[in-house]
Amino acid sequence: MTMMKQFLGAAAALALCSGAALADPALIYDLGGKFDKSFNEAAYGGAKKWADETGGSYKELEMQSEAQREQALRRLAESGSNPIVMTGFAFGDVLNTVAPDYPDTKFAIIDMVVDQPNVRSVVFTEEQGSYLVGMMAAMASKTGTVGFIGGMDIPLIRKFACGYAQGVKAVNPDATVVANMTGTTPSAWNDPVKGAELAKAQKSQGADVIYAAAGGTGIGVLQAAADEGILSIGVDSNQNYLHPGQVLTSMLKRVDNAVYEAFKAGADLETGVAVMDLAKDGVGYALDENNSALVSDEMKAAVDAAAEKIKSGEVTVHDYMSDETCPALTF
Amino acid sequence: MDYATLLQILDTTVRFATPLLLACLAGLYSERSGVFDIGLEGKMLMAGMSAGAVAALTGSVWLGLLAAIAGSVLFSIVHGLASITFRGNQLISGVALNFVASGATVLVAQSLFGQGGRTPPLSGAARFNPITLPFAESARAIPGIGPFYAEVVSGHSILVYAALAAVPLTWWALYRTRFGLRLRAVGENPESVDTAGVSVIRLRYTAVMITGVLCGMAGAYMATGLQAGFGKEMTAGRGYIALAALIFAKWRPWYALGATMLFGFFQALALRPDVIKRTIGIDIPVPALDALPYILTVVVLAGFVGRAIGPRAGGIPYVKER
Numbered sequence: 001m002t003m004m005k006q007f008l009g010a011a012a013a014l015a016l017c018s019g020a021a022l023a024d025p026a027l028i029y030d031l032g033g034k035f036d037k038s039f040n041e042a043a044y045g046g047a048k049k050w051a052d053e054t055g056g057s058y059k060e061l062e063m064q065s066e067a068q069r070e071q072a073l074r075r076l077a078e079s080g081s082n083p084i085v086m087t088g089f090a091f092g093d094v095l096n097t098v099a100p101d102y103p104d105t106k107f108a109i110i111d112m113v114v115d116q117p118n119v120r121s122v123v124f125t126e127e128q129g130s131y132l133v134g135m136m137a138a139m140a141s142k143t144g145t146v147g148f149i150g151g152m153d154i155p156l157i158r159k160f161a162c163g164y165a166q167g168v169k170a171v172n173p174d175a176t177v178v179a180n181m182t183g184t185t186p187s188a189w190n191d192p193v194k195g196a197e198l199a200k201a202q203k204s205q206g207a208d209v210i211y212a213a214a215g216g217t218g219i220g221v222l223q224a225a226a227d228e229g230i231l232s233i234g235v236d237s238n239q240n241y242l243h244p245g246q247v248l249t250s251m252l253k254r255v256d257n258a259v260y261e262a263f264k265a266g267a268d269l270e271t272g273v274a275v276m277d278l279a280k281d282g283v284g285y286a287l288d289e290n291n292s293a294l295v296s297d298e299m300k301a302a303v304d305a306a307a308e309k310i311k312s313g314e315v316t317v318h319d320y321m322s323d324e325t326c327p328a329l330t331f
Numbered sequence: 332m333d334y335a336t337l338l339q340i341l342d343t344t345v346r347f348a349t350p351l352l353l354a355c356l357a358g359l360y361s362e363r364s365g366v367f368d369i370g371l372e373g374k375m376l377m378a379g380m381s382a383g384a385v386a387a388l389t390g391s392v393w394l395g396l397l398a399a400i401a402g403s404v405l406f407s408i409v410h411g412l413a414s415i416t417f418r419g420n421q422l423i424s425g426v427a428l429n430f431v432a433s434g435a436t437v438l439v440a441q442s443l444f445g446q447g448g449r450t451p452p453l454s455g456a457a458r459f460n461p462i463t464l465p466f467a468e469s470a471r472a473i474p475g476i477g478p479f480y481a482e483v484v485s486g487h488s489i490l491v492y493a494a495l496a497a498v499p500l501t502w503w504a505l506y507r508t509r510f511g512l513r514l515r516a517v518g519e520n521p522e523s524v525d526t527a528g529v530s531v532i533r534l535r536y537t538a539v540m541i542t543g544v545l546c547g548m549a550g551a552y553m554a555t556g557l558q559a560g561f562g563k564e565m566t567a568g569r570g571y572i573a574l575a576a577l578i579f580a581k582w583r584p585w586y587a588l589g590a591t592m593l594f595g596f597f598q599a600l601a602l603r604p605d606v607i608k609r610t611i612g613i614d615i616p617v618p619a620l621d622a623l624p625y626i627l628t629v630v631v632l633a634g635f636v637g638r639a640i641g642p643r644a645g646g647i648p649y650v651k652e653r
Contacts, residue, residue, distance in 0.1 A: 033437075033563055035447015180602065184618045191567040193350075193557050194598075197343050201602040204339045216562055223452070223559050242452070 025050075025263045026059040026081035028072055030088030032189045032215040034062050038236040039215060039255060043087045043110070045237070046259030058263065066186070069094045077102040083120075083269045085262050086110070087255065089156055095119060106269040108262040110255055111156060113273055121273045122258045126156070127163030128310050129251045129283030130211070131317045132303050133233050134167020136285065137209040138175050139299045140231055140248055145176040147207035149198050149221050151214035152188040153181035155321050160213040160235070160251075162326035163317050169328045170306070177329055178202050182217050192220025199224035199232075209233065209248060222247060231294070240290040248294050250286040257282070279311045336606055338482040340599045345483060346557060348595025349491045350375070350549045350566075354573035355580065355587045356494075356501050357545035363505070363582060364538030365518040365644040369425030370410055371546055372570025373432030378403040378550025380436035383450030383561030384443055386457040392555050395457070396490075399554075400547030406432065407543030415535050418648030429570075437563050450554070450561040459488035459556035488556040490548055497545070501584040514538055518642030521649045531649045575628040581639045594624040 027047050029040040047058055059081055061072050069091060076084050077098070083106035086095070092112040099107055099116040108120040115121075137146045148164055150157040165177045180198050182188035195217035199210050203225075210225050211233040212218035218235060219242070225232035226243040234240065234250035258276060262269055276282020285303065287295060309315040320326050354371045361368040381402035386395030406428055413424040437448030444451055467485035470477045505511040513534055517524045521531045553569075554561040576594055580586035600607060601620035608614055631639050 033447065035441075035449065037447070037449075041447070178605075180604075181617070183621065187564070187567045190562065190564045192562050192565055193553055194567065194602075196557060197346065197599070198602050201339070201343060201599075204336070205603075205605070219449075219562060220558060227559075 023080050023082040023267060024056065024058050025266065026061070026076045026084045027259060027263075028076070028084070028086040028091070029060065029062045030086070030090060031063050031066075031186050032088075034060070036189075036215050037239060037242070038218060038234075039253070040087055042237045042253065042255035043085070043259045046256030047085075047263060049256065050260050050263040054264075056263075066090070070098060073098045073107075074101075077105045082106055082267045083108055083262055083265070085259055087259075088112075089154070106267060106271065108258075108269060110258055118271055120262065120269055120271045122262075123273065123275055124253050124255075124282050125275065125277040125317075125319070126160050126251070126253060126283060127166070127317045127319050128278045129253060129285065130160045130163030130213075131167035131170070131310070132285050132307060133211060133249055133251045134164035135171050135303050135306055136167075136249055136295065136299055137164070137211060137231075137233060138168040138171035139296075139302065140294065141172075141175070141207075141209045143206045143208045144172060144174060145178060145206035145208070147199070147202035147205075147210035148177060148179040149195060149202070149210060149212045149214055149218070150179070150181040151183075151217050152186060153184050155324065157181065157213055158326065158331060159320040160211075161331070162320035162329055164211050165326065165328035166317055167306075171302075176206070178205050178207050179329055179331065182214055189215035189217060191217050192223070195220030196224035196227075200228060203228050203230055211235070211251070213251075234286070238286040238288065240286055240288055244290040245293060247291060249291055252284045252286050254282050254284070278307055334478070336603075338478055340596070340603060340606070341479075341483045342486075343599035343602065344592060344595040345487060345491060346595075347598045348591045349487075349494045350553050350557075350569050351573045351576055351591040351594055352588060353490075353494045353497070353545050353549035353552065354570055355576045355591050356497055356584065357542040357549065358574055358577045359501065359580075359582055359584065359587060360514070360538045360545070361542040362577065362645055363518045363642055364514050364535045365521060365642055365647065365649070366411075366414055366535055366539055367421040367425065367646045368410065368539075368542060369422055369574070370406065370428035370432075370570075371542075371573055372566055372568065373425075373429035374403040374406045374543060374546035375550040375553065375566045375570055376432040376436050376564070377406055378547040379554035379565055380440055380450065380550075380561045381547075382551035383453070383554040384440060386453050386555050387444070387451045387560065390455075390457050392453075392457050392459055395555050396548070396551045399551035400544050403547035403550060404540055404543035407539045407546075411536050411539045414648060415532055415539070418650065421646055421648075433564060436561070440561060448563045453555060453559045457555070458559055459490055459552070461486045461488055462492075488552070490552040490556055493548065494552075495588075498584050498588045505584060510537075515642075518644055521644050522652070525649075525651060531651075535649075572624055575624055578639050578641075579624075579628050579631050581631075582641060593627075597621075597623045 085108040089112040110122045113121040148161045199221045209231045212221035213235045222232045226246040231248040236253045239250045240247045378399035382395040382399035385398035413419040414421040441448045464485035467481045471481040517534045576590040580590040
């Protein structure tokens, strides 16, 4: 009988252990949707890379409405997923209330800092990447006017705009930066028609390079820029291939690396704030066969030199979110 | 504001107003017959997806337009079945169709193309390309009206001109034909129409089908005219703004043209905060401009500027007396 008990106990312990070891990671996409060709798709790319390399499986969930956030987090945590990675600042408040209820589960949030012991907050220095593409925009512009089109008007997107404007002014202090936001509600991430009209309006103001940091709306911006014969700059993922020869470059935000690393670390995920900056290859600009004809050697040399200076601390790019002001642009 | 900037804003206005105008006229037919249609948004989405998908598969924008109309009319038939034949609540049926459209469009596009609910980018004959009207370039030299003709009137896709032509056509159909008289009557007092020996059910189905056709054109214009493909939720609430425009226009075709052009103008103006600042000297927040169409509609509904009274039998399913 004692033997039996011990045996059963061991079996149970084994089952528990294997259960813990088998805990699948989970990924939650924000409202833009998994295939936004941009931010969320980059996260998907990281998860896919992990799955391809390890042969592991993961759970994923796409948000359809604001109200689902808490429910989604709790369901994944209760089903034993570990770690749970979510993309988007909008999860911040919800995670702050949910995380303490599941102390044994590790969470990772991208683009937001949540101060809980079991949360890894991954933030990117978008201003640095935007600075670099801003320099390229100013060098490629013939009119001396460049454009910026943001999605929803939130501090994070202003951070993109501010870094971009600083990069533009660094190359050409007299350049004009025309900045527009698509809207103030989440539908601003998915309004390509309005994005296209904004691009046309900016072109009529003289802009000949337009940087879109607007999720699905950006597809419309890139399309309109290609139709109108001006250059555009993509964001988050490499979007150069969308209109070969007409997209100057893309500001890369390596969300894929952040997701990949979190998945790889599994339940041993290091918590705290992780800043993915230029030095850690967290941000950068895209160069491939689709835009190689547009980026001159001179342009590349200047941008790479600036990148080195930013890495060494010789040049600092102002972060809009640090004090809600921007030296190079007024909103 | 100089003349060139004004022309540019008016040009944008026309592009913004066209989907609104088509959807507004669509709603006009349906509501004039006594069937409320909240589902304009869903029909436009469905049409946009069908147009994008078929144009991408066949390379012909005209087949895309046909598919858009078919997709939209299919939704109309479902709405008709629910609210005319089975006398269900028209608002609920419309809202339900919006939800179905929101999910089904992405699902179908994803299973067809696997690009995350988008349809592939279109080019060439798979898109409605801008048409230059005759004499547009030579007329540019005429001061005042010349540039207006060349910039604002000319250079849109064929669906824009179709939408503009639909306004007088709707007016004529509504006020100068037997069909129009009956349509207006069935929305005000279906009993009288029934007493005269005309089928209420048939009239309402006809109206709802016309709604489907017009919404189909609106969706096709967005996916294959303004954009080069369908994207998830790309209508971004335009169906609801069209409903607001319909109330603002007091269910009349010419007023609908005015209302949608005005709303389109506000949206176009919201793209150019710099112009507003230069013209009137103060900074108006962009969200305030975006909200203007709704504010104006509320003002009209509250009865400050004339009264907006909808068709009397609107929303009430017709039950034949025995």
